[in-house]
Amino acid sequence: MIRAHTVEQVRAAEADLLARLPEGTLMQRAAHGLAHAVVDLLGSGAYGRRVLLLVGSGDNGGDALYAGALLARRGAQVEAWLLSDTAHERGVAALRAAGGRVRHREVTRSGDGRRAASSTCGYDVVVDGIVGIGGRPGLRPAAAAVLDALAGIPVVAVDLPSGVDADTGELEGPHVTADLTVTFGTHKPCHLADPAAAACGAIHLVDIGLDLPEALLEALQPSDVAALLPRPVPDAHKYTRGVVGVRAGSATYPGAALLSVSGAACGLAGMVRYDGDDPVLDLVRAAHPEVVGPGRVQAWVVGSGSAAGAESALRASLADAVPLVVDADALAFADLVAGRPAVLTPHAGELGQMLGEEREVIESAPLRFARRAAEQYDAVVLLKGRRSVIARPDGRARVTLSGTPWLATAGAGDVLGGLVGALLAAGLDPFDAASVGSWLHGAAGTLAAQRGPIVASDVAVALPALLGSL
Ligand SMILES: NC(=O)C1=CN([C@@H]2O[C@H](COP(=O)(O)OP(=O)(O)OC[C@H]3O[C@@H](n4cnc5c(N)ncnc54)[C@H](O)[C@@H]3O)[C@@H](O)[C@H]2O)[C@@H](O)CC1
């Protein structure tokens, strides 16, 4: 499991450790990890390579300076630009002692920063030590101009890309866009949640020995998914493995029925039932001969392509008192499910309608709005996007790290709904069902897209091979 802790949690853990360790130990650990990561990124060692450090006033700049000193001792040509009036003094001294060059703000602020940059181009890597967890979101104009002038050079962010909001993953104004982010002690929410996560590049975690409390945000890894997957016990029969019912699709949108059923029929539940118009049931049976008609189920999947029938389908499903997946058209009636075990699966546009916000507003703060919706609707919310967010009413959340942009294809959400329904029927709680289903969906899409562009049904087809690999 990847766990992300807030700045407050990190500060508390650091304070505890700082009190017990010789001064500077944590920063040395951070700097060593950072220097190693920069060498790895450079590929052919540090010797003779040109490294530019952008240094702010705090300890984030201190990390960069000490790492720069280590790189200089390995033969790199290291130059630090101090972008604030003050900088970590011992870090500056260490860099100078190792043969690095230090230029002051007055130099780097000449003109709009462009002159300084153009006179010193040819860097192999830029190390962003402007601000870390102590920074306010956004960048000062001078820092933003320097970054503009350095565009095109690989950037390694120290702890986090300067300018992003560490705790929310939101962006307010200019920020660094990194190729690699080297973070310390634990991930922060900005490393997992979009839009900031998209500015982090690859993420490398350096262990500095922090003893951390429970995290409110996490991301499943393949081993976590494998551990949570339902597996048939030796004496299983189809009913003990769970029956998932699908109330999706209509005469107008039969494809939604077929795709929802294809996700539900992933093999993780013992049986799939379809409840809908007879002509649609005939189509479903032709494609999935194992699917049977209505009856008792352990979970319902409701809403996709149900058109005008969404409300009655949702009410009928609620009468069974089993867990539900509520998707698409049924999301308009999501307040009916409050307090019931349920997973709501909106995309940003649908969540916007549920919360009275524009789609762009939701996309600018997916973690915040997924949490708000989970609390307001008293249900698990799976907000679909590049980095899907799964939130519980108590604020705990997970982010899905699997996936590919090729999954942005019609009907992919129907497959996801069916898959989450199968996991609910098999006995996973709504939070696990939503986060495992979302991870499997992303990974199946990635697997399918290795052969070329995909459509939604390819995602369902890839599921057995993916599940086998787990
Ligand atoms: N505290 C510790 O034990 C450790 C801290 N470490 C490093 O220390 C960092 C935190 O250091 P600090 O608490 O000194 O804080 P930062 O270095 O993140 O920045 C705080 C400073 O930046 C200024 N600032 C705030 N927002 C700004 C903005 N938008 N633009 C420009 N300047 C801005 C503030 O005036 C303040 O002086 C971590 O991110 C990490 O890199 C690591 O060395 C590991 C150990």
Ligand SMILES: [K+]
């Ligand atoms: K930084």
